[in-house]
Amino acid sequence: MYLKYAIIITLFLSNYCFAQSQTANLIERAKAIHNQVITIDSHLDTPLNLMRSNFDLSVKHEIGRRGGRFDLPRMKEGGLDAAFFAVFTGQGARNPEAHLKVKNKALKILDKIHEVTKENEEQVELAYSSDDIKRLAGENKSAIVIGMENGYPVGHNITLVKTYFDLGIRYITLCHTKNNDICDSSTDESGPEFHGLSPFGDSVVTEMNRLGIMIDVSHVSDETVLDVLKLSKAPIIASHSCVKALRDHPRNLSDSLIQTIAEKGGVVQVCIMSDYLKNIEQNPERKIRRDQLRNEYGSYNEMSPERRKEFFQKLEKLEKEHPQKLATVSDFVDNIDYIVELVGIDYVGIGSDFDGGGRIDGCRDVSEMPNITIELVKRGYSEEQIRKIWGGNFLRVFTEVEKTAERLTSSN
Secondary structure (H helix, E strand, C coil), X not given: CHHHHHHHHHHHHHHHHHHXXXXXXXXXXXXXXXXXXXXXXXXXXXXXXXXXCCCCCCCCCCCECCCECCCHHHHHHCCCCEEEEEEECCCCCCCHHHHHHHHHHHHHHHHHHHHXXXXXXXXXXXXXXXXXXXXXXXXXXEEEEEEEECCHHHCCCCHHHHXXXXXXXXXXXXXXXXXXXXXXXXXXXXXXXXXXXXXXXXXHHHHHHHHCCXXXXXXXXXXXXXXXHHHCCXXXXXXXXXXXXXXXXXXXXXXXXXXXXXXXXXXXXXXXXXXXXXXXXXXXXXXXXXXXXXXXXCCHHHCCHHHHXXXXXXXXXXXXXXXXXXXXXXXXXXXXXXHHHHHCHHHEEECXXXXXXXXXXXXXXXHHCHHHHHHHHHCCCCHHHHHHHHHHHHHHHHHHHHHHHHHHHHXX
């Protein structure tokens, strides 16, 4: 009898040790792949932190809102080669005075990004092209690339598109949560204004093609996506969007839109935003208190520095008392799986939205990004497939946008 139990225990321990060894081997293989491929995060809102006078990008911060989810030490820990910093401006009034104000704000954010990268030039460099990203990855140096989230700072002045391009903007998310003068948003409560692109939006898309700026359709309405696809001579991106079939949210992309983006050679960068990845059970008390806080303090863009500090202190307290339930790395890779099964491996990538709400259990900040690669390896993705997901597909689109600009310039 004792011998029988001893054999069972021995077999159990042997199988357990074998499973542990297999898991360790898988993790080591995943980490090796992660270090080999070029990794690109196509959307971070870290400039919101940079605009705080006391935020030091070179210092490793505590995870959280005030510490942010991205800094250079954690970027290195997470094996991230290139990060797209978003010049974000919330939608406001649409008149000459407001357009001047938001233009000046965008220019200040751009100045800060240039200033911070210059201060940390031993570790990081601004990238202006797809070749820059590849070169810097080969030099084991981090790349910061700039995008613009919300075309609001373009106002009604088409010449500003080139102004922003000259300062490093390499994609523009055409709108944000509200309609603007370029196009309709997917989440404007007033509904569609132009049923897609406005006439001015047509000229913005044409100018972006001419200059070599990627057109980003995250946040825009379905009709706008279709208008852009008809008009653009280059493939497009969705810098931080998820799958509507897995989470029915207006910010997410339907199967037909994903298919059409892929048919035109574009790429969908899946977002690490829990509420877009799957239906999350909501905490009613949390929602009520967050709504009360936002009503009390109003628009983030209109807050004074002192009031903004106070707002974030109260928000941090609320988050501790009523933490958000999060999606997981597995839920995130479910979205990647879905797109791969729908249109193939060549049309999907990663755009975290860190510092803009992006976080999931298992990838709460940039240092934990290797966990995504581990999950991909667990699901049987090859190194070449992972290379495409982490940056290859995005670089293909970026390169094609640049080539399209060269063709358009040479033909004129």
